[in-house]
Amino acid sequence: MSSYNSLAAPGTSASPRSFLERTGLDGQLTVFGGRWYWSLFVLVFGAAATFPIYGSVFTALNFTSFLINVPLALGLALLWGYCGVLSFGQVAFFGIGGYAYGVLAINWGLGAATVGAAVCALGLTALAAAAFGYFLFYGRVSAWIIPVLTLVLTLMLETFLGQTAGLEWRIGDAQLGGFNGMTNIPSITVGPFSFDGFSLPLFYLVLALVALTLAGLRMLANSHFGHVSMAIQEDQERAELLGYDIRRYQLTIFVIAGLLAGLSGILYASWGNFIQPTSVGLLASTFPVLWVAVSGRRSLTSVAIGTVALSALSDTLAVYSGELAFVVMGAILLFGMMAAPNGMVITLLRGIARLSRARK
């Protein structure tokens, strides 16, 4: 799984295959990798999958809601860490996914139709991300203003959804519900399995999706596409003068990140059977940025770990006091940015990796 070969002797002809980067699950653009990484990967996901057997089902179900945030966070890590575009409004696509799924699932009814609703909701989210991203990138909007524009997008969405309390705000049988949100959304159902918040199928589905997303994004990051994105992040003009339409790359990654946010939103709606405007509000919009910044935006693995840990922490704190949770999360962000500007989780993981290497 090593990343490349160099040519042994000078003067030998550089054949294309031997010189260039080998791509795959491991490579130069993913921070961690190798035998140890994948052993731990299998171990961690194996331990999580068997947790309901040796641990508690209740904890596993709780854990589902933390895992649901991971695709959303990984999408932002790809966008921000690998393409240099900071979106402050990824939750807009979380909300679009969740609401679209809600409307479709309520109208189309139970059973296999919910799968169709989920797939269509993903499609709609991608469409929304593509439309918004098109104006951002093809309009050649300056990079520094993108966080503001994406934040405005999500706040507008929140304001709009918040005023949909009246009975006239319905799509078919689905009542948008204003600030109370949309309720009675059916969970995704396949045959005898209902992917809801009260049973294990959703836990396994989300766990599998997280593993797949992590592996898939690692492959994308190490691919030629990922390298070009990195080049765009480093030096846009340089990348363009190597023959790349940088806007197309940025838009593609923006759509992938939007899709992943939408996936989280759909899973969330299936988990809790509801979705509300606060999901796309100001506080909600800061969380993905916080998870990714504190974890380390250039490391997908760190973001996956950090997102689960921070979600669990804020959930635990919220049991005592909602305000306390926000204060502590804010403090962690501040401390994290000062103590480990590259991210706390990645710094920690690197330290552990270095220690284990030193011991050998």
Next chain:
Amino acid sequence: MSLLELKAVRRAFGGIVAADGIDFSLAAGERRCLIGPNGAGKSTFFKLIMGLIKPDSGSIHLDGSDISRDEPFRRVQRGVSMKYQTTRIFPTLTVAQNMFIASPGGKLSEVAAWGLDRLELARNAARPAGELSYGQQHWLEMCMALGNAPRVVLMDEPTAGMTPQESQRTAQFIKELGDRGIAAIVIEHDMGFVRGLEAPTTVLHQGRVFRHGSIAEIERDPDIQRIYLGDAHG
């Protein structure tokens, strides 16, 4: 027919006319030196060809088709590429990764592979590009400019800061590019290097083509001595 042709290209920045009706023509595989005092419009000339700035009037043609309105990346895809004056490689990435990025679809072009071999960069594949010597960084960028298997390469002062040996090797390299059918336009201040390239030379002055001829003719021309001295002492 000429490979690259500029017809009456004009571009002004406010009151400063950086390109004042430039007519220029380059044949396939030809190499050409571009000289001129500071502010003559040499870098603007390159930026116009690459599409980093658009002409106010006039047109630019590649292989007979008008590329004046094409985006920079399209021009690169059509076979024009450029090496920056100060290297713009990706210093934290390895030499192999830099070449990977510079190769469309991740496939190393034959001419880029030849260049890496010729400039002995292949053995440094796994090293971060920022750790290479200054000259090697320039060479890496030249190889990156070959990634798209170009028809013509623009090089902005390729030997700035190089040792005499490295300069000599660079001149040799550019000549061999011509043998492989790749045209080159080279901006250079170092007259020794220009002589070594043995190429027709175009002199730019105040955004205009001032003279065109062999380097021997150019060096004998009293008008050219005057614009250079005027620039240096005025």
